[in-house]
Amino acid sequence: MAELVRWSWVEDNLDDIQEASIEHLQLVGTSLALAIAVSIPTAILVRRRRIPFIAVNTISGALYTIPSLAMFAFLLSFVGIGFEPAVIALAVYCLQLIIRNSVVGLEGVSGPVREAARGMGLTSRQTLTRVELPLALPAIFAGIRLAAVSTVGIATIAVYIGAGGLGVLIVNDGIQRGLFVTPIVVGAVIATVMAIVIDLALVGIERLLTPWQRARAAVG
Amino acid sequence: MGDIWDAFQENDGWGQTWVTIKLSITALGLATLAGLVLGVICAKVGRAAAFLVITVSNLGRTVPTFALIALILALTGLGFWPAALGLFLLGIPPILLNTFTGVKEVDPGAVEASRGMGFTPLQVLGRVELPMAMPLVFAGIRTSSVQIIATAALAGLVGAGGLGVIVSSGLSNNQDDVILAGAIPITILAALSELVFGGAERLATPRGLRISRRPITG
Secondary structure, rough: OOOOOOHHHHHOOOHHHHHHHHHHHHHHHHHHHHHHHHHHHHHHHHHHOOHHHHHHHHHHHHHHHOOOHHHHHHHHHHOOOHHHHHHHHHHHHHHHHHHHHHHHHHOOHHHHHHHHHHHHHOHHHHHHHHHHHHHHHHHHHHHHHHHHHHHHHHHHHHHHHHHOOOOHHHHHHHHHHOOOOHHHHHHHHHHHHHHHHHHHHHHHHHHHOOOHHHHHHHHH | OOOHHHHHHOOHHHHHHHHHHHHHHHHHHHHHHHHHHHHHHHHHHOHHHHHHHHHHHHOOOOOOOOHHHHHHHHHOOOHHHHHHHHHHHHHHHHHHHHHHHHHHHOHHHHHHHHHHHHOOOHHHHHHHHHHHHHHHHHHHHHHHHHHHHHHHHHHHHHHHOOHHHHHHHHHHHHHHHHHHHHHHHHHHHHHHHHHHHHHHHHOOOOHHHHHHHHHHHH
């Protein structure tokens, strides 16, 4: 078997590798931010309305099953090439995960807790922002983490829609040069490490945002 | 729409659809077999196995499937069986994890009761644990099938045959009709498998469990 990584290629292409990684990170970050900005308000709107919830869940679920290559192909044909269509495609895949987890988290807040909030004189908006959303954070973060990890992977296909990223290494330098293995391995390794680091970073952010969970763990 | 249909026929659309279906069914069949057997073994062996299953599945999720399938094809060659091998490996984790969880979560009372009725361990597995795990197993097969079809399309992009080849040729010639002539059937196949296995998931739920579930779904 041929050598898995030709190090001379890596040394000669460090700049390209760095550029592809940064592009990839931008793609993932922007898509995730867009998906969160759409999903959490949607979850808040539909959580107690049966029919809208079913509608949102069905639509986001159907979008989720569209194979990634087909999704990029549709956006390429109907929207065009570039960074924005790629971000839309990637954000679409995150909707289902974040919306569903947010609804589960928000509706998982126990009745007595809501009663207590009302008893303290909180309006329903205050109950949402000060009680329900903070208590739903672990579930919401579970959805965001799943979405982030899968987005890092799917974003490798964004190269076909002209959005760059690690797919540049995998496709332009690897597949299209007679399946040259080195850039494919480099792209795969960087994407994997990126997924793990983003996942850990999200765990860290979640811990910062939910200090009471640590306190409880310390007491228990 | 007419142009897309023409592009589909000009690019051997039916032939490539058939290749994608054959590839996906082969991979899914083997992945189901492997996932079921490994899942049951892991559920029976103990905590270390549980840790291993969860770690491997989680790690598997962080490796981009596109890069992985490209790598497998680059190392083993461009053909039906290398592609099937790659799809098979990627298809195992959802089935393995769900079988494992399904068997682990069977009510210990039910297992005790069947033992008390004189069932051998094999009978407990075959008549109690596996039937009760079936809904989860089928949910795993459903996830896996959609994933395998999506990855089969990517394998075509790398050059392994199937509908992805049509998308690939459309991409390199800048022809939207050809791209869509590959992308639309891929989407239909994924939707069909979702429907078929979603239905199978419902049918596979033992009747007793279906009744007990009713209050939960409202």
